Amino acid sequence: MEVLSKPDGASVATTAAPDANRRGDIIRAAGRLFHQKGYNGTTIRDIADAVNMRSGSPFYHFKSKHEILFTVTTEGIEVMLRNLEMVIARQQPPRACFEACVITHMNYLLGPGRDFAWVMLYESRLLDPTERAVVHCMSARYEEVFSAVLDRLVASGDLRDASAIARKLILGAINWSAQWYDENGASDPQAIAQQLCALVLREKN
Amino acid sequence: MEVLSKPDGASVATTAAPDANRRGDIIRAAGRLFHQKGYNGTTIRDIADAVNMRSGSPFYHFKSKHEILFTVTTEGIEVMLRNLEMVIARQQPPRACFEACVITHMNYLLGPGRDFAWVMLYESRLLDPTERAVVHCMSARYEEVFSAVLDRLVASGDLRDASAIARKLILGAINWSAQWYDENGASDPQAIAQQLCALVLREKN
DNA sequence: CCTACCGATCGGTAGG
DNA sequence: CCTACCGATCGGTAGG
Structure with a gap:
C-alpha cells in the first residue's frame, strides 16, 4: 500500500485512512451518541467530533441528520x-427454538447491538412519517416471524397463550432488559434469556 | 366575581383566569409534549403556546426547562x-393483591398517567445526575414494594421465582405496554393486566 | 405574566 | 473532506 511509502506514517494513520469505511464510523458513533443523549440531544458536531471530522463533513456521507437516524435504526x-x-x-x-431465539435476541440487544437496538426501540419514533413507516414495517415482520415460534409452543403445550397481547408482553419483558441490564453486573444476556x-x-416434566 | 361585571366577558375568560392553577397547566402540557416529541424535541415556546403564554412566562413558574422535566417525572x-x-x-x-397491583399500574400507565409515566420511563434519563438520583431513588422504592408482593406469590405457590431478574422482566412486560397500547384498540388496560x-x-386449580 | 432581547448553538450549504 | 459561513431557533433574562 502506498500509505507505507509516505514519509510521515503517524500523521497518515490518523488523518487519511483513504479506504476505511467512514460511513460505518459515523453510524456507529451516532448510534452510541443517540443512545447516550437521545437523537435531539446529539448534534452533528458531536458526531463529527467522535470520528475526527469537522461539522460540515458528515453531510458528505448523509444528506441530513434524519438520514443518519434512519440508517442507524434500520x-x-x-x-x-x-x-x-x-x-x-x-x-x-x-x-x-424459542429459547435459542430469545438468547440470540438478548445477545444482540445487550451486546454488540446495544446502541442500534436502543435507537430502534426508543428513538425511531422521532423519524418523519415516511421513514417511520418503513421501520414499522420491518418491526412488524420481526413480530410475525416471532409469532410463528410462539404458535409452535402452544401446539407443543409449552405455552398457554400466543395471542397478540401475550406476544407483546413477552417481547416487552425482553426488550425492557435494555433499560436495566448492567454489563458489569452479575448476570449475562444468556442467563437473563433463560430466566425469561x-x-x-x-x-x- | 368581578369578572362577571366586565363588559367583555369572552376576552376575560381567555386571558385572565386569575386563580387557576397555571403551574399545573404547564406541567400537563409539558408532559403531553415531552411524550409526543421528546424532551429535547420540545421547546419552551411549544409549552408556552400550549397554555397561551409567551415564551418567557414559563420561567415565572419554573426556573429552567430541566425543572419542568423533573416536576413532570416526579x-x-x-x-x-x-x-x-x-x-x-x-x-x-x-x-x-398482585392482580390488583398490576391493574392499578396499567390503568394509570395507559390512562390518565400516560404522559407522566411515559416521561418518567423514557425521558427522565435526560435529567442531570442530581435530579436523576432522586428519581432513581423513588423508582427503587416502587420496586421494593412491588418485590414484597412477588415474594408473597412465591410463598403461596403462585409464582416460581421472585428474583431481581424475574421482577425486572415482569415490570418490563408491564411498562412496555405503553409502547404499543392503542386506546382505540380492542383491549383495555384491565384486560391487558389480566393477560399479564x-x-x-x-x-x- | 408580557415585551424585548441576548448570546449561543443548531442543521445545513457553497465552494474548493 | 475542510473552511467559512448563514438563517433560524434555542433557553433564558431584565425590566416592567
Missing part, C-alpha cells in the same frame, strides 16, 4: 431479523 | 407509588 432491526431467521433455520423443536423462558414457559 | 412516579401502596393496604390474599397475570402466574 441497521438495528435488519440484524435482529437476520439473526432470528438464522436461528429458525436450524429447525429445532419448539421449546429449544422459565417465567413464561410451562414447567418441563 | 409527579408520575409519586402517583404510581401512592396508588400501589393504597392497593396493598387492602390486605388481599397474595394472588388477588395469566402469563406469569401458575394456573389455578
Whole structure:
C-alpha cells in the first residue's frame, strides 16, 4: 500500500485512512451518541467530533441528520431479523427454538447491538412519517416471524397463550432488559434469556 | 366575581383566569409534549403556546426547562407509588393483591398517567445526575414494594421465582405496554393486566 | 405574566 | 473532506 511509502506514517494513520469505511464510523458513533443523549440531544458536531471530522463533513456521507437516524435504526432491526431467521433455520423443536431465539435476541440487544437496538426501540419514533413507516414495517415482520415460534409452543403445550397481547408482553419483558441490564453486573444476556423462558414457559416434566 | 361585571366577558375568560392553577397547566402540557416529541424535541415556546403564554412566562413558574422535566417525572412516579401502596393496604390474599397491583399500574400507565409515566420511563434519563438520583431513588422504592408482593406469590405457590431478574422482566412486560397500547384498540388496560397475570402466574386449580 | 432581547448553538450549504 | 459561513431557533433574562 502506498500509505507505507509516505514519509510521515503517524500523521497518515490518523488523518487519511483513504479506504476505511467512514460511513460505518459515523453510524456507529451516532448510534452510541443517540443512545447516550437521545437523537435531539446529539448534534452533528458531536458526531463529527467522535470520528475526527469537522461539522460540515458528515453531510458528505448523509444528506441530513434524519438520514443518519434512519440508517442507524434500520441497521438495528435488519440484524435482529437476520439473526432470528438464522436461528429458525436450524429447525429445532419448539421449546429449544424459542429459547435459542430469545438468547440470540438478548445477545444482540445487550451486546454488540446495544446502541442500534436502543435507537430502534426508543428513538425511531422521532423519524418523519415516511421513514417511520418503513421501520414499522420491518418491526412488524420481526413480530410475525416471532409469532410463528410462539404458535409452535402452544401446539407443543409449552405455552398457554400466543395471542397478540401475550406476544407483546413477552417481547416487552425482553426488550425492557435494555433499560436495566448492567454489563458489569452479575448476570449475562444468556442467563437473563433463560430466566425469561422459565417465567413464561410451562414447567418441563 | 368581578369578572362577571366586565363588559367583555369572552376576552376575560381567555386571558385572565386569575386563580387557576397555571403551574399545573404547564406541567400537563409539558408532559403531553415531552411524550409526543421528546424532551429535547420540545421547546419552551411549544409549552408556552400550549397554555397561551409567551415564551418567557414559563420561567415565572419554573426556573429552567430541566425543572419542568423533573416536576413532570416526579409527579408520575409519586402517583404510581401512592396508588400501589393504597392497593396493598387492602390486605388481599397474595394472588388477588398482585392482580390488583398490576391493574392499578396499567390503568394509570395507559390512562390518565400516560404522559407522566411515559416521561418518567423514557425521558427522565435526560435529567442531570442530581435530579436523576432522586428519581432513581423513588423508582427503587416502587420496586421494593412491588418485590414484597412477588415474594408473597412465591410463598403461596403462585409464582416460581421472585428474583431481581424475574421482577425486572415482569415490570418490563408491564411498562412496555405503553409502547404499543392503542386506546382505540380492542383491549383495555384491565384486560391487558389480566393477560399479564395469566402469563406469569401458575394456573389455578 | 408580557415585551424585548441576548448570546449561543443548531442543521445545513457553497465552494474548493 | 475542510473552511467559512448563514438563517433560524434555542433557553433564558431584565425590566416592567
